[in-house]
Amino acid sequence: QEKEELIEEWQPEPLVPPVPKDHPALNYNIVSGPPTHIITVNGKECINFASFNFLGLLNNEKVKSAAQASLKKYGVGTCGPRGFYGTFDVHLELEERLAKFMRTEEAIIYSYGFATIASAIPAYSKRGDIVFVDEAACFAIQKGLQASRSNIKLFKHNDMADLERLLKEQETEDQKNPRKARVTRRFIVVEGLYMNTGDICPLPELIKLKYKYKVRIFLEESLSFGVLGEHGRGITEHFGINIDDIDLISANMENSLASIGGFCCGRSFIIDHQRLSGQGYCFSASLPPLLAAAAIEALNIMEDNPDIFQTLQAKCERIHKALQGISGLKVVGESFSPALHLQLEESCGSRENDVKLLKRIVDYCMNSGIALTQARYLEKEEKCLPPPSIRVVITVEQTEQELDKAASLLKEAAQSVLN
């Protein structure tokens, strides 16, 4: 009888709390037509400084015709996961090509960029293992770490002294309990080019720490694949490091390769394990063949024209210089990083107001023909929330006049809004 009363009285919360109508993330920009170099946002034609189309392959005719040929042969979907008649010869070819390009033994493809690193980490790191991760790691890495249930130790962004301190602490712990230490795996997870801050990780020092403290390195190269290095192989080529020293490289194909999906590459010893225990690989449908064919063609273009990487870097340097000295905004990111952030030099108190101020700058630029966007985060879910910023993306297709125009427009916008 009491139970009936309790059941009657209990009132749950509503399934979702109401969202205010003017929430900044609620009203999306509507892009009509392809999101290429000239983009039509909310009805206005602008030059695209917001899509991660670094090598300009989104509108490339060869890529599109390769995808068309694949569409005629295979249709659109694969109707099954890789284990059950979802493996096509294009998938196998793409995996081989990626492994050859990155000069590793094997590569594995996922059908969604976010799921790549979020499935790779829990496949190796389980409860009881230790992972040292940079504070500025992107959200996909954070979700992968959460799914793995391991002990997470954050070290300050790019601070090798802090990392060494944590490793030393771990070593003293190990000496207290050698039996446990023998079975606890350790990993360091870093990004090649950080999405949240635009700088690179000091890989040579990390390799030294790896051999000194016997920790494995997982490298996430979503932004640096196809950008850094002489042939676009990423940060290992940039620093001239032997690729076998890195245990696992994971990247997504959604930035430079202008396709969808992601891949991991490394030695067969490591990659083969994911074919049975990577959740996003075993329990999910495989990549549609037309996107795989587009990625193969994009790889072909990357291999045939290695000078686009130098061109891209030159453009990045140019705009980095041009954007210095805007009053009120500071540039965050390396000079050769194609994805920069512009943050407010002085915050006006609350995050909400900062976001509103940046929105006014973005709107000013959009009205004058430069498409920009604010970097979006989930404020409550991030471990270390970066400050609000405007994302500026440089692509190979932007001409020097357009870069200069963008820089001067940003100066104007900052002047008019912040003063």
Next chain:
Amino acid sequence: INHIVHNGGLYKRPFNEAFEETPMLVAVLTYVGYGVLTLFGYLRDFMRQWKIEKCQNATEREEQKDFVPLYQDFENFYNRNLYMRIRDSWNRPICSVPGAKVDMMERVSYDYNWTFTYTGRVIKDIINMGSYNYLGFAQSAGACQEAAAKVLSQYGSGVCSTRQEMGNLDKHEELEELVARFLGVESAMTYGMGFATNSMNIPALVGKGCLILSDELNHASLVLGARLSGATIRIFKHNNMQSLEKLLKDAIVHGQPRTRRPWKKILILVEGIYSMEGSIVRLPEVIALKKKYKSYLYLDEAHSIGALGPSGRGVVEYFGLSPEDVDVMMGTFTKSFGAAGGYIGGKKELIDYLRTYSHSAAYATSMSPPVVEQIITSMKCIMGEDGTTIGRARVQQLAENTRYFRRRLKEMGFIIYGNEDSPVVPLMLYMPAKIGAFGREMLKRNIGVVVVGFPATPIIESRARFCLSAAHTKEMLDTALKEINEVGDLLQVKYSRRRLVPLLDRPFDETTYEETED
């Protein structure tokens, strides 16, 4: 005799679901089989360790030999010794559109499945009973493909940005409006991957202090989403409404485990069709329970959207219920629509909340435009909005194929699990050796089937799973049935003794049994 349930008028049609009990002799033999394999496994490991047998596994680098080993030996025991023997039944590469007939690349192995080489020959016209192609939209020609080709040449294949930044194309808005109309809900939102739809949106809906009641046999994506959310998870027995009711009562009466505070929300996670069992969720009863105990329902229609219901609207239409009763309707586009991706449909507040707080909207790239176009065209075809009756005809053809196939298999004497109307047909094999043998024999006869064993199923309940399609003609089904009959006799898998145990009388080992009102 099938058990027909009419629970106080909640069901408007007979609900025939049966799971025949495993014969005792077969169970014993299966355990013996696994025991023998395990013994041999230890023997081979021993020989490999003492270098009597060559170790064909990939090994760690020389420079890293003194690192902590990446894999525990025991974790990989099953992989090395049991999975390797029958590895050729999975990951079969195909080189044509995955329709009713498919071309497969021939693979041989000269070292007992450790490595494969492709002979270069292509085996043509294998009847495909493994791909999730329920309505036959996996086509390389036709209206859908032409529309997708046009969009591909106009928009390109990638998007390179997230939904909240610059990746929201007008095509996405069109698709979402169409999906909402198709399902009969106020609003919908789409995502690039079905797995990620679950694992990224359940954490956005529930958090610490909430309770998730999830079915025993839920898919890995639902389990991952529930874990990532941080809520407490309780599992109820598969499709068992007494178990669910007991958990609901306990939860409300006793509150959170240590603090006794009331739960913030209760979310029930169920699937429309369970892909390993072929069973359909008892939706009318679940909705009645949900209303009585004021909890929320999350329905994952990955396999049932497009496949059930007279016009293909899924399990809600199949039972004649209203979509308003289901709080969150989730599904994927991979199975019946021949594309990729997932969606969530529901009330406008729910979708607005997801647009702002879903992990996928803020951090993951949006769907590729040609894929979006494929879904739009196929959905319009199913709804009949493109002016033809192809969609309706396909849905009916699938229902006919399902009934015919299941009836014939039961008559032959196989043990088939699941509901009469589900296009997923699991055929029980039980013994480990028969898993590999069934797959290989069927391939010799030009029929491609899917076999599943541990760990996707309980250890003795390995099975072969057939996925029917509207593209299968009666001739193809007859050929397939003839071959299955032959192989069934050859391997002696016709275990059925026609003694079907009604579902509700299966042992339910809770101590209290609440009387439900009829």
